[in-house]
Amino acid sequence: MKADIEAKAATLAIRLPDAGEAERADIMAWVAQNPVHAVAFARAESAWKDSERLKALGFDLPADEDSADEVIVPVETGKGISRRTVVLSSVAAIALAGLLPAIRMLGPGPESFSTQLGEVREVRLADGSVLHINTDSEVQVTFSKDRRLLRLVRGEASFDVAHDTARPFDVEAGDTVTRAVGTRFTIRRREDDVELTVTEGIVSVRDGTGQEARVAAGHGAQITPGAIAAAALDPQTIARRTAWQDRMLEFDGLTIGEAVAEFNRYRPLPIVVADPSIASLRVGGRFGVAESDKFLGALQAGFGLKVIERADGKVEILSKQ
Template identity: 45%
Template sequence: MSSGTKAANERKAIRAAAAAWVVRLDAAPGDPSLRDDADRWIDADPRHAVAFAEAQLAWDAAPHIRLRDEEGQAEEATAPEEAPVPAAPLISRRAVGLGLLAASAVGAVGLGRLLLPGEERRATTRGEQSLTRLADGSSIRLNTATTLAISLSGARRKVRMIEGEALFDVARDPRRPFIVDLGDAEVRVIGTSFNIRKRADRTELTVTRGLVAVSDAEGQSIRVGAGETTLIRPGVLAVADPGEALIRQRTAWQDGVIELNDETIEEAVAEFNRYRDQPIVVADPRIGSLVISGRFGIHESREFVEALKSSFAIAAVTTANGSIALTGAEGPAPRIAPAPGRATE
């Protein structure tokens, strides 16, 4: 059996178990023993928690159904008295469970954003940054467009990173490990400082102090120390010593700065667009690979555009909705390499 087939089968089994737990809990809402068993199953694996949230969402999305237990006795779901609904068809609990599996298989809107029991949400909008201080003495600085779910207990400290970027400064507590759940990988520390940026296709981890352990869904595990970075994506965990320049560049955002060090214009534009409501668009393929260096404030995108215009044969047009289109200026196409100049702040 290939690793991909095995992983798919595991996901299917987890979804089936999650659906079963949701149905059992709904049938016996006052059973503390059952609730404890379910919580233990949820806590055993980050994938369990996500699957349970998916199943719960699908269940809650259909409040006006009549359920038939396995003995065939019907029970009416609660509906507001002032808004009666037509009688729904009778379906069995087994059918509902199968429906939950189907819903989770195709995905539901915003599943990753669901809060699990005991979690608190922290989020920033595009262009916003914020600092969250935790009761254990740790702090988390959130960069633009970031969403976290935080849960603290007597046994552990856990943050589920849903999207975005954050700098973690974790207070040391050997009795309670601090866990960052990335969905397809997990970062575990006792006390340290590190930056995580979760992109669409990969996650970048940069450790600035202490030591962290990283494990992924494939069973791989590595340790990353101060001054080191790792790239996390399915099947890939690799430690690198990038040097002080890259460490400084990856954490410059906490000082409100974008550092460019021989980035292409395409890459630089993508960085500024993280903080803009209306994007900068590279509308001319001739200029996308030009290289630029410099240091700008995160909201100095217009200064960045002016630097491009003064250093390259580039024109910028602001559209009616506020976006900026970059094109090659009239005349010969700009040279791609080597870069004709360096733009600075």
């Protein structure tokens, strides 16, 4: 019964965009009949609409799916069956890969997770906590009976902490220790300081000198030896600081210099902005972490700037004269 309504709602939701006046009215009449229809239709339509945003993310199916002639091979043939087996076994391999850290996590020694330049990685830990590790970063994980200790050796990571009162979750970044029980926060280790952003719950942070502060959701802190500067963050700042977890970069009034520095974290060869009058221009936008080319294209089109590739392979942004 409920299943029938869901199936009907799915069919109507995909017909609606192409429907003529009369069919549209019929669909709306079905929706209006009762709340069960309406909720099912809204669920179907939102599944349909949300999938549109995948395009912007550059979502793609695995390469083996690209060729149309393979797709029409009937499943009964040997080829079809073997292809299906291949797909299944790769799914199994992914599932297994996901389990491996969990199993090894039971051992006493630290487990190290790192990312290469340009890579963003998600790791699920044995306790259910999830790490997002940003480009060129390393996290070491040691779980014991009474403590979950993580060391941010370099770079940036976000911690989605599973609730466990008996085992506090400590993240060390140099001398800075951030302790959580069940929250979500991001830590970026920079040359001179550590940047903390809390998106859920509350953490306590301690710097190298033993000074401590509590930082709650919606707040961030800049930690240097001897000083913890905490402040409320506006939603845009939080969005900007956490967008990398979706492999996105968000600029909202950043200068070109700052935006370029963000992209450079993911590039083997940096973009160079030597001219300070260009570097100080403010930009807004949302790009994939690997889309610095698109960003450069937008700068050329929107700001009248010139982008050249230098002899050393680096890309430089210049003014057009």
